[in-house]
Amino acid sequence: MPAPPALFAPRGTTEDIERGDVFQPKFGSDGLLPAVVTDAATAEVLMLAWMNAEALALTIETGLAHFWTRSRGRIWKKGEESGNVLRVREIRTDCDQDAIWVRADVEGAGAACHTGERSCFYRTMSPQRTAAGAARLAPAASPRT
Amino acid sequence: MPAPPALFAPRGTTEDIERGDVFQPKFGSDGLLPAVVTDAATAEVLMLAWMNAEALALTIETGLAHFWTRSRGRIWKKGEESGNVLRVREIRTDCDQDAIWVRADVEGAGAACHTGERSCFYRTMSPQRTAAGAARLAPAASPRT
Numbered sequence: 001m002p003a004p005p006a007l008f009a010p011r012g013t014t015e016d017i018e019r020g021d022v023f024q025p026k027f028g029s030d031g032l033l034p035a036v037v038t039d040a041a042t043a044e045v046l047m048l049a050w051m052n053a054e055a056l057a058l059t060i061e062t063g064l065a066h067f068w069t070r071s072r073g074r075i076w077k078k079g080e081e082s083g084n085v086l087r088v089r090e091i092r093t094d095c096d097q098d099a100i101w102v103r104a105d106v107e108g109a110g111a112a113c114h115t116g117e118r119s120c121f122y123r124t125m126s127p128q129r130t131a132a133g134a135a136r137l138a139p140a141a142s143p144r145t
Numbered sequence: 146m147p148a149p150p151a152l153f154a155p156r157g158t159t160e161d162i163e164r165g166d167v168f169q170p171k172f173g174s175d176g177l178l179p180a181v182v183t184d185a186a187t188a189e190v191l192m193l194a195w196m197n198a199e200a201l202a203l204t205i206e207t208g209l210a211h212f213w214t215r216s217r218g219r220i221w222k223k224g225e226e227s228g229n230v231l232r233v234r235e236i237r238t239d240c241d242q243d244a245i246w247v248r249a250d251v252e253g254a255g256a257a258c259h260t261g262e263r264s265c266f267y268r269t270m271s272p273q274r275t276a277a278g279a280a281r282l283a284p285a286a287s288p289r290t
Contacts, residue, residue, distance in 0.1 A: 006277055006278030006279060007278060007279060007280055008279060008280070009275065009277070009279035018260055019260075020282070021268075021271075021281050021282045021283065022275055022279050022280075022281060022282065023270065023279055023280035023281065023282055024279075034179045034193055036181045036190060036193060038188075038190060043183075043188035043189070044188075045181060045183060045190075045237075045246045047239065048179055048181060048239060048244040048246075060270065060280065090269055090270070090285075091269065091270040092190075092266040092267075092268060092269045092270070092285055093266065093268055093270070093282065094192065094193060094258075094265035094266050095258050095259065095260050095262070095265045095267070096265075099193040099265075101190045101193075101266045113239075113240055114240065115163055115164075115240050117240070120239035120240045120241075120244075121237040121238065121239050121246045122237075122240070123166075123237060123238055124235055124236065124237045125168065125205065125235070125236040125237070125238070130154065130167055132151055132154070133151030133152060134151060134152060134153060134154035134167050134168055134169075135152055135153070135167075135168035135205065136166050136167060136168065137165070137166045137167065137168055137238065138166065140235075140237055
């Protein structure tokens with residue numbers, strides 16, 4: 001399904017984009033924009049993924065988060081295999097309208113990450129370094145606000 | 146200052162990347178990865194910006210968020226002009242290690258957005274449409290979890 005062009009208005013002036021009330025999303029040269037998903041209940045950041053125009057339109061119209069998977073080169077309804085769909089509670093855009101914030105409820109087993117973790121962000125930077133100087137990661141508390 | 150290469154280990158196996166404890170960030174073909182910043186106190190998403198290796202290294206080493214500004218083509222210490230620096234409380238990475246989540250305190254006037262708003266995500270998608278069918282935006286409650 002091609003994205004309905006009417007859902008997204010053409011880009012206007014900076015004033016229109018920053019202060020207007022008409023959605024004028026800007027996709028990158030690769031046709032994608034980043035979308036951050038947070039848990040509507042806990043506010044935890046669950047994942048960061050990419051949307052093209054079709055994925056964004058599907059997300060708005062179905063109320064279920066859709067992305068563009070760069071590795072598989074296709075539209076991806078989150079949870080289509082696992083059942084852990086993301087039911088959209090709210091969609092926000094930023095000042096430049098080139099990023100999306102989705103507040104969602106995770107359905108199914110409640111895991112947003114393909115590893116089975118609730119959030120993809122399950123590791124935190126530690127002050128430890130390897131012998132070669134690389135930063136070490138440690139398990140992150142979850143959920144964390 | 147070039148990013149110290151030692152801080153970032155070379156990419157390993159999928160198991161290393163997803164389950165390891167060594168930081169192996171993946172930058173895109175443009176040398177950038179997306180970084181989402183949340184307010185450490187309220188958990189609100191404040192902004193989404195881009196880091197190259199140098200910006201990420203500076204963020205880790207100084208404890209103040211640095212980005213790469215694509216419009217100006219240079220390293221950007223957030224708040225360098227406004228005084229609204231972002232003091233890093235925690236840095237997380239995701240399963241693929243190709244995105245960053247920074248939990249930070251906003252200093253200065255407390256506005257993360259260049260428009261003066263606390264968060265760049267100050268507008269939410271409404272169910273309203275323009276006559277041409279474009280989605281309308283409405284002011285978002287802030288902070289919101």
